[in-house]
Amino acid sequence: MKNPWTTKSTKTVYDNPWLGVDHSEVINPRGGEGIYGVVRFKNHAIGIVPIDDEGYTYLVGQFRYATNRYEWEIPEGGCPVGTDPLATAKRELKEETGLVATGWTLLLDFYTSNSVCDEYGIAYLAEGLSQEDAEPEETEDLKVKKLLISEAIAMTLDGRIKDAVSIMALQKVALLRTAGR
Known part of the structure; x- marks a missing residue:
């Protein structure tokens, strides 16, 4: 479809290594003058649902600065735009949990929010797991929890998991399991 918005001007009003914020002067689809702000991410969101041969998965617990909360999530990380998402997923899984997978499936x-930002994400299912040493980054103080995949899915339903990437990926696993795949 043709873009119904007309951009008169755009300037970046904030920029750091992870994101930028653009302010645009626009003409909206009905012809009115307006403004639009967009957060532009420099990384893609990557999420991994690791599942072992016994039906267990692994969640990562950490304190999230932006929400001022401790959260349980699937292993996640940032993939610089223009780099290989699967390579990033493999690196993040190893860094955060010490797990290495031989089987990878795009979930x-x-x-994440196409009205105010352009953050794009990819989630994978990781299988054929073996355990090595985790290698967390300096900014990460992580706890790893091993639990049945059914319990992790239940955590998305009762609010114990609030992270959108985790909810989407775990619910996709639930849907695939319901469909027998």
């Missing part, structure tokens, strides 16, 4: 790709 889904998504936008």
Whole structure:
């Protein structure tokens, strides 16, 4: 479809190594003058649902600065735009949990909020797991929890998991399991 918006001007009003914020003067689809702000991410969101041969998965617990909360999530990380998402997923899984997988399946790709940002993400299913040493980054103080995949899915339903990437990926696993795949 043709873009119904007309951009008169755009300037970056904030920029750091992870994101930029653009302010645009626009003409909206009905012809009115307006403004639009967009957060532009420099990394794609990557999520991994690791499942071992016994039906267990692994969640990562950490304190999230932006929400000022401790959260349980699937292993996640940032993939610099223009680099290989699967390579990033493999690196993040090893860094955060010490797990190495031999089987990788794309679960889904998504936008986290297409009204105010352009953050794009990809989630994978990781299988054929073996355990090595975790290698967390300096900014990460992580706890790893091993639990049945059914319990992790239940955590998305009762609110114990609030992270959108985790919810989407775990619910996709639930849907695939319901469909017998």
